[in-house]
Amino acid sequence: MTSDQPTPTLQDVATAAGVSTATVSRCLNFPDQVTKRTRAKVMQAVNALSYSPNFGARAMASRRTNTIGAIIPTMENAVFARGLQAFQDELHSYGFTMLVASTSYRADIEEEQIRALVGRGADALLLIGHERSPNTYRFLETQNVPTLITWAFDTSLTRPSIGFDNRKAMRDMALKVIELGHRNLAFISARTTLNDRAKARQSGIEDAMAISELRASDLHMVETVYGIEQGATAFEQVMKAASQTTAVFCGNDVLAVGALRRAREMGVRVPEDVSVIGFDDIELAEVAYPALTTVHVPHREMGWRAGKALAELVTNGTPIEAIELDANPVFRGTLAPAKG
């Protein structure tokens, strides 16, 4: 670096172009309110100085940031990645920037991140799932930040959501599994504390059992934290505690893949001895061997629809229309009829 020249400001451009700052501002924001000739002069100065507007100043003066925040449980694996990419692409096409933060599935961190993004002037927020502390919702309300929920759908709530019904999706899957003759079911669940998706998925299995005249209380449940290794451990626990199990549902594909691995290590054949069912349909599911039977989640569509809805809300005030998407079973190699 030769010299620490300070970044050029609007004023510098104005001086260079021989106009007022107001005119430069207009050139940049409303080009057609300005003469062709003036515009040319100004743009030339802009380029010469390679001026680029100061975000903070602009945010302060216009009281808008063109920023939309997304807060997801984790970036560690691909569960939210595909949807997020679609969300970001859509926002980008509207001229918005996406800010991401992750919570490691912890409610306290989520609240912190919400404050951080709101503090940074996010014009709106995308959140995963409905369940969080009243405090958090109160904050969002007083701050007047529009919020959209995704990865869930629940009309009984007033908050808009664009997602799918976790309970119904899991119920449909479970009905198919029961139809194949499975009676001894287990469920390896993600932590259900402040996680409505996990709870809903459990309820879905129980619904299916009730419909099929099985006793929901017979569902063998193990709750564990996220991770392949945790899924493996949980699978072993299940097989030890309830060895008659023929079908193991998992709260998500990551756990399911762990279960699959441990099954192989234990000499338990999938699907001949026990069927394994996941949820999410991320890349892992296809790649696993045998390929995982799972509930397909419309990642991309959810993402872009959410992006579009928020962009239009912020831009034109178009109210968000709740949208329920389908999440359907995908049958692959890990599910087979129950023996006998």
Add this chain to the structure above:
Amino acid sequence: MTSDQPTPTLQDVATAAGVSTATVSRCLNFPDQVTKRTRAKVMQAVNALSYSPNFGARAMASRRTNTIGAIIPTMENAVFARGLQAFQDELHSYGFTMLVASTSYRADIEEEQIRALVGRGADALLLIGHERSPNTYRFLETQNVPTLITWAFDTSLTRPSIGFDNRKAMRDMALKVIELGHRNLAFISARTTLNDRAKARQSGIEDAMAISELRASDLHMVETVYGIEQGATAFEQVMKAASQTTAVFCGNDVLAVGALRRAREMGVRVPEDVSVIGFDDIELAEVAYPALTTVHVPHREMGWRAGKALAELVTNGTPIEAIELDANPVFRGTLAPAKG
């Protein structure tokens, strides 16, 4: 909402607490410059109003944003996810916020994203790989934004990097493969345009061939875009065009997993008929069947070291110390000695 009460400002808090705005500001930024008593009063007012500082104003007044940007090729899969999460966690512990943007592996989009993040006042930037247009580097220099390169390491360049030597890593892997008797090698590469990692990995294989007195020109190369499906297609091409191939290197695990799948579909046995080698060691690699032999990349360490380096640079001016990490072969099921 009952009333559209405007967000509280520093002034509001000051009034409520019966002090000046300066005192409130100090309470928030340098708590120990203020009496315990005063602080208590102020914090109470802060909570009562649930005040949270305006980012733009703060950025403008302090000329710092406490924001560090990261620009990665894609969020679609887990390649960069683990490292990014570690990066973000480390930044967070220093009080920084991470901004992410993705480029879909396109140089023009990368440049746009760099401008966007700089425009938003990013105090520093994390970029993947060294190779980009001189224009882009010039911009970064005139804007005076410190930049750290990761996912690569090259002392011949003056730019600091914290990463690993792609060429050396791939060479080491290739040497092992050749040692196992493989002579007919193929390489399914990611696009090499403006992608120094892809090029380096290719060079690594060629280096190993040269060392082993094989003709580097005999390496059968296929270049393709990112994706499982693309890896599958490329594998088929390779086996059709060079059926004597016994070892297929892939530029990354995603392509490798695609190759694996197509091999199964084609009735080609891995590793009996052909060995498949990946790069990155993401979750997919472990989960694939057979589990993928691949080059392990120290995702997390790279991420947190990068975060620490940038945070300390921005905070204390500590210059970045380039760090070379190891990326070593991991031998799993897809590699076996060549037949005969």
Add this chain to the structure above:
DNA sequence: TTGTAGGCGTTATCAT
């Protein structure tokens, strides 16, 4: 320890 006041770079409302 606390208060006063000027300035940070834009936008937007008025005039002209």
Add this chain to the structure above:
DNA sequence: ATGATAACGCCTACAA
């Protein structure tokens, strides 16, 4: 169509 100029909300010398 263009130009003054008053906000915008916070930080930080400097003064008290």
